[in-house]
Amino acid sequence: METRANYVIVGIFTLAAILAAFAFVYWTAAIGERGETTLLRVRIPGSASGLGRGSFVLFNGVKVGDVKRVYIDVDNPTVAIADTEIDRMTPITKSTQADIGLAGLTGQANIELKGADPKEVKLLDQAEKEGRVPEIVANPSAVTNLLQTAQNIFTRADKVLSELEGFTKDVRGPLTQTVKNVETFSDALAKNSDGIDKFLSAVSSLSEQLQNVSGRLDSTLKAAEGLLNSIDKDRIKSIVANVDTVTANLKETSKQFDTTLENVNTAVGSINDFAKQTQGTLAKVNGVLDGIDPADVRTALANIQKASDSANKAAADIAKVTDKIANRSDDINDT
Incomplete structure (x- = not known):
């Protein structure tokens, strides 16, 4: 009888220890949630592509939390909402900027926080005092801007190609006629190559003669210049009078x-x-x-x-x- 009582006591003690361990873990988790981390809601205009549960939240490149959930704002479907859990000591103020960035080539997106004015009120402390969830509006995703820019480029390229195609159709006939005219002209040149050679020879001879004449003309102009310089200007004025x-x-x-x-x-x-x-x-x-x-x-x-x-x-x-x-x-x- 005494031996059985020991087993019951041991069993009860074991169950109590297990319950105490669970209670300690729960208490520790609750203290951590209330003290070290807090909820930050990030509103993302446009696309939140690449952002999901487990994505990092960075402040000036330092990890301060993780994304817990990403969903669509029911009241405004053009905005995505990311609920994050971050360090409550993160100095987020009104001047803090939030961007959606890519983590290397993996395609995983992160929420990047940067900038804060120490003189401004911290959003996390203010929201805790007011009993509400702190929110911050992120800038449009760079990925979205890139995709939108690419879409605009593709649209413009398609328009340019369409205009080029229409232009090609319009000038096809004149271009064909021009090519035919060039071909006819080249044939005429080929048939009159001898005459062209003679003409070029004559032009060459003429250029040589002009060169000789230019030399003579230069000497003549110099002589005329000397003659004009030798004339008395006062005498010319007297003759004119x-x-x-x-x-x-x-x-x-x-x-x-x-x-x-x-x-x-x-x-x-x-x-x-x-x-x-x-x-x-x-x-x-x-x-x-x-x-x-x-x-x-x-x-x-x-x-x-x-x-x-x-x-x-x-x-x-x-x-x-x-x-x-x-x-x-x-x-x-x-x-």
């Missing part, structure tokens, strides 16, 4: 010459009138001569000859008078 004076005198003389010409024209008109009157007189004389005896005619002709001489003398006198008037035109104008 004399030419201006002569031109002015010719201009004044031309005015007087115009007046003389007018006087001569008047005299010539008077002589023409006199000649017309003489012709009329001669016609009448011819009519009279038809009924006159030849002897009388000879006598009359002799008289007419004398009259004609007198008329010529009178015309000469008139011309002299006209010349005198022309010569005295300046004096008349002055009066």
Whole structure:
């Protein structure tokens, strides 16, 4: 009987020890949750690709916790939420930035916290005092930005390829015609290669001649330059002044010459009138001569000859008078 009682006592003691061990472990875990770590909720706009349970939470490159759960915000499906468990001593403030980064080439994403102002209030302590879960908004995932950029590039590339395809269709005909024209031109060049060679030879000869001429022209220009340098500039100015004076005198003389010409024209008109009157007189004389005896005619002709001489003398006198008037035109104008 005494031996059985010992077994019962041992069994009860063993069960008590096991329960105490479980209680100690639970108490230790509860103390750890309340003291060393705390919950931090990270809101991630856009995609949270690569982020999952067990992903690291880093602060300035140092691990401060792990991701416990990732889910979609029911009220705003464009935002993903990551509940993390981090060290409660992590100095997270309002100026702290949260980014989603990749851990090497594994494709595993991490939450990277960086930056904090020591003068600002710590979000973890403030949330604990207010009895709420601390939250921080992460910047859009770099992976998402990369994928979006790649998508934009692919869209632009597709647009460029479509435009290039349309351009190719539009210029196919003109390009084909251009190629044909080039082929025709090349054939023509091949057929006229001899003529082209002659032309190039002629051009080469011409260039040599031009080179020789350029040498001569250079010497000529130098001689002309020396000649111009040897001329006295003051003398040239004097010659130009004399030419201006002569031109002015010719201009004044031309005015007087115009007046003389007018006087001569008047005299010539008077002589023409006199000649017309003489012709009329001669016609009448011819009519009279038809009924006159030849002897009388000879006598009359002799008289007419004398009259004609007198008329010529009178015309000469008139011309002299006209010349005198022309010569005295300046004096008349002055009066």
